[in-house]
Amino acid sequence: MASKLDIVGETGLQFYGKMSASLSHEIKNALSVIQEHAGLIEDFTVMAEQGAPINPQRVKALAGKIQGQIDRANGIIKGMNQLAHSSMDESAKSVELREVLTLLVALSHRLASVRGITLEAKPPATAVTIRTTPFFLQNLAWLCLDFAMDGAGDKKTVGLSAEKTRLGAKLRFTQLEGLADAPTERFPGEREKALLETLNAEVTIHIGSQEIVLTLPGDLDH
Amino acid sequence: MKVLLVDDEEELVSALAERLSYRGIEASWAGNCLDALALAELENFDVAVLDVRMPKMSGIELKRRLQKKRPAMKFIFLTGHGSEDDFKAGSGEEGAGYYLVKPINIEVLIKRMKEVLG
Numbered sequence: 478m479a480s481k482l483d484i485v486g487e488t489g490l491q492f493y494g495k496m497s498a499s500l501s502h503e504i505k506n507a508l509s510v511i512q513e514h515a516g517l518i519e520d521f522t523v524m525a526e527q528g529a530p531i532n533p534q535r536v537k538a539l540a541g542k543i544q545g546q547i548d549r550a551n552g553i554i555k556g557m558n559q560l561a562h563s564s565m566d567e568s569a570k571s572v573e574l575r576e577v578l579t580l581l582v583a584l585s586h587r588l589a590s591v592r593g594i595t596l597e598a599k600p601p602a603t604a605v606t607i608r609t610t611p612f613f614l615q616n617l618a619w620l621c622l623d624f625a626m627d628g629a630g631d632k633k634t635v636g637l638s639a640e641k642t643r644l645g646a647k648l649r650f651t652q653l654e655g656l657a658d659a660p661t662e663r664f665p666g667e668r669e670k671a672l673l674e675t676l677n678a679e680v681t682i683h684i685g686s687q688e689i690v691l692t693l694p695g696d697l698d699h
Numbered sequence: 700m701k702v703l704l705v706d707d708e709e710e711l712v713s714a715l716a717e718r719l720s721y722r723g724i725e726a727s728w729a730g731n732c733l734d735a736l737a738l739a740e741l742e743n744f745d746v747a748v749l750d751v752r753m754p755k756m757s758g759i760e761l762k763r764r765l766q767k768k769r770p771a772m773k774f775i776f777l778t779g780h781g782s783e784d785d786f787k788a789g790s791g792e793e794g795a796g797y798y799l800v801k802p803i804n805i806e807v808l809i810k811r812m813k814e815v816l817g
Binding site for chain 2: 501502505506508509510511512513514516517520524542546590591592593
């Protein structure tokens with residue numbers, strides 16, 4: 478029987494692989510768009526060599542679109558970089574949950590989109606900081622979101638929010654109109670349970686209020 | 700040759716369609732599968748170039764639906780997967796001989812389109 482550490486390690490590797498595959502796919506898309514816009518500019522220059530006038534406004538617009546895709550790819554790489562760094566943190570450190578939500582949405586955007594799901598992050602106005610292991614938290618938050626997407630129902634939207642509590646913090650996955658029909662008997666499963674235990678956290682499903690709540694301690698070490 | 704390009708990256712397919720038109724190929728594009736099916740209802744395309752991973756409906760499923768409407772239509776897949784084996788494993792399309800890994804080269808795409816049309 479696999480130990481908790483084995484499960485957490487394997488789950489982390491799966492999470493890292495899934496995110497890396499999805500994000501590299503996104504980067505390829507951005508590169509593809511850049512390639513076609515650059516190709517159009519090249520086509521215009523070839524046509525200009527044959528006597529057709531170049532439209533400067535069109536070239537300017539294409540340059541702007543290329544810059545937009547470069548910014549997009551840069552944002553994706555920034556997310557990959559954050560995830561890579563967090564995977565090296567084995568011990569607890571100060572984590573701001575607004576940043577966790579922002580990164581989670583950035584990492585999951587494509588995976589949600591392929592499932593036809595829109596993610597609506599509603600981060601709190603003020604910082605919500607806890608001490609925990611960032612990579613394990615990111616992994617657990619993804620697993621909760623993955624299951625939440627199964628419960629999104631016809632509205633196809635998952636809301637994400639964070640709030641401070643007396644003893645720590647809560648992450649909420651909301652607007653789950655189809656939660657009653659989701660396979661709640663398999664959540665939390667073995668992987669989620671191992672991470673919940675590691676993070677001293679708790680996850681609860683609320684069919685009535687159509688949400689999944691992840692409750693986290695203020696300090697993992699105390 | 701009439702081509703239908705389908706990818707949820709609309710900037711990609713619109714630019715590609717324009718570039719193909721400069722090469723004498725009539726290309727229409729759709730940013731989602733439902734629009735692609737609607738276009739195929741109106742027009743007969745010789746080749747459809749489909750992204751594999753799209754929201755709500757995969758390129759593989761779209762191919763099946765388009766084939767029902769237009770049995771003579773040929774298909775080329777666009778994929779972000781790294782290799783042919785990855786694509787086949789991910790798509791279940793063991794017999795799909797025509798696929799291109801993004802970012803694609805337009806001249807290679809044209810060559811593939813001519814190949815599928817024989």
